[in-house]
Amino acid sequence: MSAPNKSYDPVEVEALKPEEIERMREEALAAFAAAADLEALREAKAAHMGDRSPLALANREIGALPPQAKAEAGKRVGMARGAVNKAFAARQAELEAERDARVLVEEAVDVTLPHDRVAAGARHPLVTFCERVEDIFVAMGYEVAEGPEVEAEWFNFDALNFDPDHPARAMQDTFFVSGKDAKGESGVVLRTHTSPVQVRSMLDREPPVYVVCPGRVYRTDELDATHTPVFHQVELLAIDEGLTMADLKGTIEHMVTSLFGEGLRTRLRPAYFPFTEPSAELDMECYVCRGASVGNPGRPCRTCSSEGWIELGGCGMVNPRVLVAAGIDPEKYSGFAFGFGIERMLMFRHNVEDMRDMVEGDVRFTRPFGMEI
Secondary structure: OOOOOOOOOOOOOHHHOHHHHHHHHHHHHHHHHHOOOHHHHHHHHHHHHOOOOHHHHHHHHHHHOOHHHHHHHHHHHHHHHHHHHHHHHHHHHHHHHHHHHHHHHHOOOOOOOOOOOOOOOOOOHHHHHHHHHHHHHHOOOOEEOOOOOEEEHHHHOHHHOOOOOOHHHOOOOOOEEEOOOOOOOOOEEEOOOOHHHHHHHHHHOOOOEEEEEEEEEEOOOOOOOOOOOEEEEEEEEEEEOOOOHHHHHHHHHHHHHHHHOOOOOEEEEEEEEOOEEEEEEEEEEOOOOOOOOOOOOOOOOOOOOOOOEEEEEEEEEEOHHHHHHOOOOOOOOEEEEEEEEHHHHHHHHHOOOOHHHHOOOOHHHHHHHOOOO
């Protein structure tokens, strides 16, 4: 048997001819040079350096050549692809340098411009004041408790000893999300006070219970200078053995002193609330005139209307029926609770005349209160 004829080349591949390889290389170099930006260069790269580019396809044809022809063809294709890669890298560096120089000009920032052309904002005073009240009671050992604003009617009324026909449960006073279902199950309301959080706290915790409950509440009031349908309350609840009205008054006096300063008297006036018994209205001595305006036309006081006292809110001992609804033995435990509106307190402290200023979001109202944290 005769030996193979290594000098005979039976295959002639058009794509591997020297002139074709040179043409592919020149086309790639011309495409890179013509690219005006990086996006165009990426398109040229895909066309001349991708898996389906002419040089890549030519490289695959080398396998069809006899062994003695593969080395020369591979060398020609390799040199062409190397030149194309080098040209691409050089053009990419040029375009990136042009882009960076353009960005420096177009996005330049003049650091000599005034830094305070946009006025700084401020925390809303309602948030600041509410957090200050929380800090007072947390320092006394109380826990901050929160609850849902869309509340079951049972938590909002029934558990708090509101009769089924109580006026507060009427639609002209309460936002109802849904009424009772066909089985007579509890409806759903936007909570009218934060007292439902007190009920949830008693159900979730074993006595003793000491919680402060801040939050947003809803009532069907018209928005005017002294009313708003959405406002904020802070309520406090203490459940323990042996608590009395004396403990309630001492806690109130500590809060008033912390918020308004030393030496202000407080008083309790008899009142009625379904969820406390006995109940009282809480007043404090006017922190502006300290009673000096009473009967003194020459020294009128806008804060207390020359009455000498400012009404803060309601308070009292927790009604035993509320304790029973929450599963607490009223024979063993007693408790006290009180609450007040944050907006009303803010009006007192800072002589705010129109409650609408608190909800309109005007930074000119909030900025004078500062950035207290």
